[in-house]
Amino acid sequence: MEKTAKAKKAPVYLTKISRETFDKLKEQILQALVVEKRYRDSSFTASQLAELLHTNTRYVSIVLSVRYHANFSQFVNRLRIEEAMALLQDQRYAGLRIEEISDMVGFANRQSFYRAFCQIVGKTPRQYQDEL
Structure with a gap:
């Protein structure tokens, strides 16, 4: 079959919600x-x-x-990691352990913080901090 050059239709899920x-x-x-x-x-x-x-x-x-x-988790983790990066750069928080920063930005545990940080930044929080 030959494809014709037609305007793409909007994905079905977009028809479920108005622009407003x-x-x-x-x-x-x-x-x-x-x-x-x-x-x-x-x-x-x-x-x-959603309830809020x-x-x-x-x-x-x-x-x-x-x-x-992004899905909800990805979006929230990006926000958390952006704040964590800012805190790691801020001298006022230099005395805090990385786990304390993880808690401050909303991660439930150290493993999820490190996993998200590595996915988003491409290095561990410690490597990031050491390169500052």
């Missing part, structure tokens, strides 16, 4: 996660975020996937 709802949720997600830093709570879930925003997890997932190319 999408834009409103994007702003609310940023407010809750970036401004209010709810990601610091290691037990904060996508379900809790008076929506459902499917809509939250659509916004995160389309706008940020």
Whole structure:
């Protein structure tokens, strides 16, 4: 079969949410996660975020996937790692152990912090800190 040059249709999941709802949720997600830093709570879930925003997890997932190319965990871990990197650079926190910084930014345990840090930064938190 020969393919014809037709305009691509929007993915089906995008038809489930209006542009207005999408834009409103994007702003609310940023407010809750970036401004209010709810990601610091290691037990904060996508379900809790959806409940907070008076929506459902499917809509939250659509916004995160389309706008940020990430699922909830990936997005939250990026925010946590960005803050951890800033804390590791900040001399005011030089006396803290890496595990303490992990706790401050919302990771439930050392292993998940190291795994996420390595995936996002490409090195361990200790290697990152040593290179500063």
